[in-house]
Amino acid sequence: MKVFHSIRWRLQFWYALLLASVLAAFAISAYGITRADLVRSADADLERRAGSLSRAIRNPAPPAGVPRRILEGPPQDDPVDRPPPRGGLEPPLRPPGPEAGDQISAASLPDRLSLRLPPQEEADYGPGNAAMWYYVIWLRNGAQVIRSPAAPADVPRPARTRPRFPAPVLRSRGDAHEAFLMIGPGEIVLVGHSLAADLLHLHHIAWLVTSAAGLILGLGLLGGHWLVGRSLRPIEEISSAAAKIAAGNLGERIGTRDTASELGELAQVLDTTFARLEASFARQARFTADAAHELRTPLAVLLTHTQNALAVPCESEEHQEAFAACQRAAQRMRALIESLLWLARLDSGGQTLTKARFNLAERVADCVALLRPLADKRAITVRTNLAQTGCTGDPGKIDQVIINLLTNAIDHNFERGEVRVATLPGPNGATLIVADNGPGIAADHLPHIFDRFFRADESRSRSSGGVGLGLAIAKAIVEAHGGSLCAESEPGHGATFTASFPD
Amino acid sequence: MRILVVEDEPDLLSGIVRALRTQGYSVDTAPDGDEGLFKAQSVDYDAVLLDVMLPLKDGWTVLRQLRQTRRTPVLMLTARDRPEDRVRGLDTGADDYLIKPFDLPELLARIRALIRRGAGQPSPAIEIGAIRIDQTSRKVTRGGEPVALTAREYVIFEYLAMHRGRLVSRSDLYEHVFDETDDSLSNLIDVHVSNLRKKLGHDLITTRRGLGYCVE
Numbered sequence A: 001m002k003v004f005h006s007i008r009w010r011l012q013f014w015y016a017l018l019l020a021s022v023l024a025a026f027a028i029s030a031y032g033i034t035r036a037d038l039v040r041s042a043d044a045d046l047e048r049r050a051g052s053l054s055r056a057i058r059n060p061a062p063p064a065g066v067p068r069r070i071l072e073g074p075p076q077d078d079p080v081d082r083p084p085p086r087g088g089l090e091p092p093l094r095p096p097g098p099e100a101g102d103q104i105s106a107a108s109l110p111d112r113l114s115l116r117l118p119p120q121e122e123a124d125y126g127p128g129n130a131a132m133w134y135y136v137i138w139l140r141n142g143a144q145v146i147r148s149p150a151a152p153a154d155v156p157r158p159a160r161t162r163p164r165f166p167a168p169v170l171r172s173r174g175d176a177h178e179a180f181l182m183i184g185p186g187e188i189v190l191v192g193h194s195l196a197a198d199l200l201h202l203h204h205i206a207w208l209v210t211s212a213a214g215l216i217l218g219l220g221l222l223g224g225h226w227l228v229g230r231s232l233r234p235i236e237e238i239s240s241a242a243a244k245i246a247a248g249n250l251g252e253r254i255g256t257r258d259t260a261s262e263l264g265e266l267a268q269v270l271d272t273t274f275a276r277l278e279a280s281f282a283r284q285a286r287f288t289a290d291a292a293h294e295l296r297t298p299l300a301v302l303l304t305h306t307q308n309a310l311a312v313p314c315e316s317e318e319h320q321e322a323f324a325a326c327q328r329a330a331q332r333m334r335a336l337i338e339s340l341l342w343l344a345r346l347d348s349g350g351q352t353l354t355k356a357r358f359n360l361a362e363r364v365a366d367c368v369a370l371l372r373p374l375a376d377k378r379a380i381t382v383r384t385n386l387a388q389t390g391c392t393g394d395p396g397k398i399d400q401v402i403i404n405l406l407t408n409a410i411d412h413n414f415e416r417g418e419v420r421v422a423t424l425p426g427p428n429g430a431t432l433i434v435a436d437n438g439p440g441i442a443a444d445h446l447p448h449i450f451d452r453f454f455r456a457d458e459s460r461s462r463s464s465g466g467v468g469l470g471l472a473i474a475k476a477i478v479e480a481h482g483g484s485l486c487a488e489s490e491p492g493h494g495a496t497f498t499a500s501f502p503d
Numbered sequence B: 001m002r003i004l005v006v007e008d009e010p011d012l013l014s015g016i017v018r019a020l021r022t023q024g025y026s027v028d029t030a031p032d033g034d035e036g037l038f039k040a041q042s043v044d045y046d047a048v049l050l051d052v053m054l055p056l057k058d059g060w061t062v063l064r065q066l067r068q069t070r071r072t073p074v075l076m077l078t079a080r081d082r083p084e085d086r087v088r089g090l091d092t093g094a095d096d097y098l099i100k101p102f103d104l105p106e107l108l109a110r111i112r113a114l115i116r117r118g119a120g121q122p123s124p125a126i127e128i129g130a131i132r133i134d135q136t137s138r139k140v141t142r143g144g145e146p147v148a149l150t151a152r153e154y155v156i157f158e159y160l161a162m163h164r165g166r167l168v169s170r171s172d173l174y175e176h177v178f179d180e181t182d183d184s185l186s187n188l189i190d191v192h193v194s195n196l197r198k199k200l201g202h203d204l205i206t207t208r209r210g211l212g213y214c215v216e
Helices: A007-058 A068-072 A097-108 A119-125 A196-246 A262-311 A317-348 A360-377 A395-411 A458-463 A470-480 B010-022 B033-042 B059-067 B083-092 B104-118 B151-162 B170-177 B188-200
Strands: A133-139 A144-147 A169-173 A176-184 A187-194 A356-359 A381-386 A390-393 A418-426 A429-436 A484-489 A495-502 B002-006 B026-030 B047-051 B074-078 B096-099 B125-128 B131-134 B139-142 B145-147 B205-208 B212-215
Touching (some): A007 A119, A007 A176, A007 A187, A007 A196, A262 B010, A356 A360, A360 A395, A360 A418, A360 A429, A390 A495, A395 A470, A395 A495, A470 A484, B002 B010, B002 B170, B010 B026, B033 B047, B047 B104, B059 B074, B083 B096, B096 B104, B131 B151, B151 B188
Parallel strands (some): A381 A418, B002 B026, B002 B047, B047 B074, B074 B096
Antiparallel strands (some): A133 A187, A176 A187, A356 A390, A429 A495, A484 A495, B125 B131, B139 B145, B205 B212
16 A cells, blocks of 8 residues: 555654553653542541541540540540550550440440531531441441441441551542451451542543544644644655656756755755756757757768769760769768657657647658658558547657667568558547567567667668668657657567557 | 858858759858848848848748848758757748758759749739740740740749739849849840740730730
């Protein structure tokens, strides 16, 4: 898939991945920390409340007639400060002993325990409180259970894991966190708090954070898309300019406005290179054109004088033959110069094609008629199979292609050979096929057949008067039209040239 | 017919001049633009062959300045053959355009056509009664029989025939038939005309005393 190989999409993908993971890490750790904080503060609260509840049990509001013996019991300060008592042993600071204490408690505590709690805490345990605080107090080994109104019915009695350990022990059941404290044998104070509401709130926040992260990700991706597109735009410009240059439009430049970025610099460097390339091509084409032009005047001198000399009877046959040879050479040079100029003009791209819509078949028929004498001279039959073929191009230049291909087929054929010419209309444009049944082209010559001055057969081509540029010119013209010209050959069975002109 | 050739390459100039003289034209030459313009302005040539790349004044300038005063047919000779050059040449007032190197037969044919057009004679054959002038082969026949004319006689008769019905002064004739290198006396024209009358018939060319000749 092209998308996965495009730099833009790869950058975008990594960018998205990075942004998403940063956002996810941030959101997850924020959630974790908040949740841990929540739990920790809830737990600290539980421990504090468990402490104050246990103190309240031991030091209830003295009902009338009850001696305040319990005041002589466990100290009222924070149980953590006290050294842990030996498990099972009666602390020496509890003179009445467990039985006496139990009795006292049992006797003194009514079903509805009246605890002296700070008013704020008292309210928290009240019915219908939003914070879901509750306590459960087991007395006398569970024989008496005191519950706050909000306490769930199914709070299990903690096992005696660390009996009489003065520090509250924490446990959690589902959303509920509980802290319990053994305050005496068989006496457990448990304070619980359901975190459900807090967690719900936390989840709510988590959802908000997630949506915000999603939004940021979306915005980030859009911004990234824009940024990547913007930074890659020079590449697109470079690529389109290079494509046009490759197609032969040497005057094309990237011309990026962004000159500060690395790609902008690259584009400028490439523009400079293209300019030098164009200049060097132009120089080469101009040199060829200038050389050809400079050759024209001396050639005109040569032709004028030889033709003058040949116009009147010469003194000797030798002179006559010498002038005739000079004239033949001059005519060959003239053909060569014309061909070089054609190529120079096509190379420089300075010659614009004057395009028109025409019927290729008519053009081919005209060119065949024009070259018929050339074919007759070698007794070559020209067979045509011309379908009406619409073609768009420069008619004069396409005539040149037809003539060059036909001349080539006639020149490189056996005497009494055959040349077949066909035009075919097609969905993608017109096709011209020129085939001969001559000796064909050797496989190692085939790739060079369109090279300038290439001759498969030195001696024969030269005698036929060609200069070795006809096929190169034909190819250059076809390519200037955006088409293609290719040759196929089986040595001994002739060659086939196929020119395609796109619509 | 008198032709001016403006060309800076001496060998080409001599070749063209030789070819034109062989064809019976009177030929003047100029090696640069200044002299070419001066001559073209001062003599009523039947045609001017003008090279484009000339020293002192290029062919375009010569042509433009010449067109301000004269309608002489001009054939541009050039080594440049871009289509825009041809368009420019023809738009500046050139009558024809020939690219170097050229074949002499083509050059001569174009000059003949140019002169014919300049004289308003589109056909290459002129018929006056039983007499027929074939300008391509430069032959004159009378009732189908060829008439042997010298080169100068032919030129004089051709010029008179091409300006048929118009009075051609002796100096006109002299100007178009003899070139600058000719030092023949103008009364030679009378000799040639009298010879033409002998060969083609006495009533063909009439003399307007003091004015010139006319072919009716």
